[in-house]
Amino acid sequence: MTTTASPIKFLSQIAAEAAARRKELLGGKTRHIVQVAHCSLAVGADKVVAAVRQAVGENEVIIVAGCDGTCFQAPKTVTIAPDGRREVKGHGVESDFFALQKRIAMDGCGEIDATDVDDYLAHGGYAGLAKALSMSPEAVIEEVKASGLRGRGGAYFPAAMKWEGARKVRNSPKYLVVNAEEGEPGIFKDRHLMEGVPHRIIEGMAIAAYATGINEAYVYINAEANLSAHRMEKAIARAKAAGLLCEKILGSDFTLNVTIMRGAGGYVCGEETTLLNTMEGYRREPRLRPPFPTTAGLWAKPTVINNCETLANVPFIMAKGAKAYAAIGAWPSDSKTPPNQRASGTKIVSLSGSVHRPGVVELPMGTTLRQIIEAVGNGPMAGHALTGVAVGGPSSGVFPTSMLDTQIAPGLLHESGVMLGAGGVIALDERTPALDVVRRLAAYNAAESCGKCTPCREGTPRMVDALDRILSGKGAQSDIEELRYLADVVGAASLCGLGQAAGSPITSALRFFGDEIAMRVASGAR
Numbered sequence: 436m437t438t439t440a441s442p443i444k445f446l447s448q449i450a451a452e453a454a455a456r457r458k459e460l461l462g463g464k465t466r467h468i469v470q471v472a473h474c475s476l477a478v479g480a481d482k483v484v485a486a487v488r489q490a491v492g493e494n495e496v497i498i499v500a501g502c503d504g505t506c507f508q509a510p511k512t513v514t515i516a517p518d519g520r521r522e523v524k525g526h527g528v529e530s531d532f533f534a535l536q537k538r539i540a541m542d543g544c545g546e547i548d549a550t551d552v553d554d555y556l557a558h559g560g561y562a563g564l565a566k567a568l569s570m571s572p573e574a575v576i577e578e579v580k581a582s583g584l585r586g587r588g589g590a591y592f593p594a595a596m597k598w599e600g601a602r603k604v605r606n607s608p609k610y611l612v613v614n615a616e617e618g619e620p621g622i623f624k625d626r627h628l629m630e631g632v633p634h635r636i637i638e639g640m641a642i643a644a645y646a647t648g649i650n651e652a653y654v655y656i657n658a659e660a661n662l663s664a665h666r667m668e669k670a671i672a673r674a675k676a677a678g679l680l681c682e683k684i685l686g687s688d689f690t691l692n693v694t695i696m697r698g699a700g701g702y703v704c705g706e707e708t709t710l711l712n713t714m715e716g717y718r719r720e721p722r723l724r725p726p727f728p729t730t731a732g733l734w735a736k737p738t739v740i741n742n743c744e745t746l747a748n749v750p751f752i753m754a755k756g757a758k759a760y761a762a763i764g765a766w767p768s769d770s771k772t773p774p775n776q777r778a779s780g781t782k783i784v785s786l787s788g789s790v791h792r793p794g795v796v797e798l799p800m801g802t803t804l805r806q807i808i809e810a811v812g813n814g815p816m817a818g819h820a821l822t823g824v825a826v827g828g829p830s831s832g833v834f835p836t837s838m839l840d841t842q843i844a845p846g847l848l849h850e851s852g853v854m855l856g857a858g859g860v861i862a863l864d865e866r867t868p869a870l871d872v873v874r875r876l877a878a879y880n881a882a883e884s885c886g887k888c889t890p891c892r893e894g895t896p897r898m899v900d901a902l903d904r905i906l907s908g909k910g911a912q913s914d915i916e917e918l919r920y921l922a923d924v925v926g927a928a929s930l931c932g933l934g935q936a937a938g939s940p941i942t943s944a945l946r947f948f949g950d951e952i953a954m955r956v957a958s959g960a961r
C-alpha cells in the first residue's frame with residue numbers, strides 16, 4: 436500500500452499540467468463542439484466536422500465530442516464564445532429535455548473532447564481513482580457496497596458483492612472483463628458512453644481492478660461498434676501517456692493493462708459465459724454454471740465481468756462518496772430498507788419509437804415511464820396516439836398505456852415478465868401494434884438462439900409459429916395454450932438468460948393484450 440495522500444497529490448500535479456495545456460490551447464478562443472456519435476454519423480456529423488474545420492479562424496477551435504443524448508437534434512454543434520455565450524445548432528428544440536435528468540455516468544457526454552485526457556481531467560476525471568488508490572481495496576469495496584450500486588446490464592446483481600467474491604478467491608491471475616457487447620435492438624447506451632466519455636469507463640475499470648486485485652483487463656466491444664472501439668482505443672493510449680494506465684498508477688503499487696477485444700457477433704455473446712467462450716476462441720455458446728466466472732472465468736481464472744454503465748458509475752461513488760450516490764433515486768424508497776440493500780443512482784435509458792425527442796437519457800431510478808415518454812420524449816409523434824411501450828429489449832415485454840405510471844426500478848417491473856433489462860424504452864403508436872412488436876421480439880429471440888439446449892432451440896420458433904397463426908387469423912384456442920405452456924417451459928428449462936427470458940414478451944402479451952389475442956382467435960380476422 437502507498438501512503439494515503441500520494442495518489443491524490445500525484446493527480447493534482449497531472450491535472451495542473453493538463454489545465455495549463457488546455458489554457459494555452461483554448462484560452463480566449465471560441466469553441467465549436469461537434470457531437471460525433473454513431474447516430475449523428477448516420478446523418479452527416481462527419482461532414483459537419485469537415486465544414487467547421489474549413490471555416491475555423493485563428494481564434495477558434497474545434498472539439499470533437501460524443502453526443503449529449505439528443506439523438507433528435509443530430510448532427511448537433513454547440514458554439515461557446517469566450518464570454519460563455521452558447522449557440523446550439525441542430526434539429527428540434529432541446530428545451531426541457533434535460534430537466535428530469537441526473538447525469539452521473541453520462542456527465543460530460545457531448546461537452547468534452549471525447550478521448551482527450553486533459554479535458555476529462557478538467558471535468559474532475561480520475562479523482563475517483565486517486566481517492567480509491569489512497570484507500571485499501573477492502574475499503575473501496577465497502578464504499579461501493581454502501582452506495583447500493585447494482586450492475587446495469589439487466590441482472591442488477593450488487594456490484595460490490597461480485598467484487599468481494601472475486602477478491603476472496605485464492606487463484607491468480609484474475610481478470611476484469613468489460614462487457615460492451617450490447618447487441619440487442621433498441622439499446623445503445625454503452626456505445627454512447629464509450630463514444631462520449633471513454634475515460635470514465637477506463638477510470639471505473641481501474642477502480643474495480645484495484646478493489647479486486649486484478650492487473651489485466653479486457654474490453655469486449657460489439658463487432659459492429661467501430662466508433663466505440665476507436666474511441667476506447669484512443670482514450671486508453673492517452674491515459675497511458677498521461678501515466679493513468681500504467682505500472683504504479685498515480686504513484687501507487689497498482690498496475691493495470693487494458694486490451695480491447697472485438698465481439699464475435701450475436702445477441703448471445705452478451706451472455707457472460709458465452710462472451711468468455713468466444714474470448715478463448717470457442718463457439719458462441721454459454722457454459723454451464725457453476726462454476727461462476729468469479730471463481731473460474733476467463734482461462735479458468737477468477738474473472739469479474741461488469742458492463743460499461745456499471746463501471747461508469749463507480750468514479751462518482753469514489754469521488755463524491757457512497758452517501759451522495761445512495762441519495763439519488765434510492766429504490767425501494769421506504770426508509771426501512773438499509774442503503775446497502777437498495778438499488779440507487781440513475782439508469783441510462785435508450786428512448787426510441789414514437790416520441791418527438793428520441794435519445795439517450797440518464798434518469799434517477801423511480802422515474803415513471805410516463806415521465807420518460809411525455810416529459811423527456813415529448814410524447815407520441817404528431818397525429819398518432821400512444822398504444823403501448825416496449826420496455827427492456829427482447830428479453831422483456833410490452834406494457835399497455837394503462838401501465839405508464841410504472842416506475843423504472845432494477846429488475847422486474849411487473850410479474851408478467853416486463854423487466855427494466857438494459858434500459859430500452861420504445862414508445863408504440865397504432866402504426867406498430869403491440870402484438871406485432873411481441874412477434875418481432877419473439878422472432879429475434881428464436882433467430883439468436885445458439886441452439887445448445889433443446890427448450891430454447893425448439894421452443895422459441897414454436898412460439899413464433901403460434902403467434903403467426905394467431906396474427907394471420909388462423910389461430911385456435913390451442914395456440915394460446917401452447918404459447919402459455921412454451922413461455923413457461925422454455926423459461927424454466929433453458930440453459931442461459933436468452934432462453935430463460937424468451938417467454939417474457941409472450942407472457943406480457945397474454946397478460947396485457949389477452950383480449951385482443953382472444954378476439955383474433957375468435958374472429959379469425961387480423
Ligand code: SF4
Pocket residue numbers: 703720721883884885886887888889891892929930931932933934935
Ligand atoms: S437458452 Fe438458448 S441461447 Fe441459451 S444456451 Fe440454450 S439454446 Fe443457447
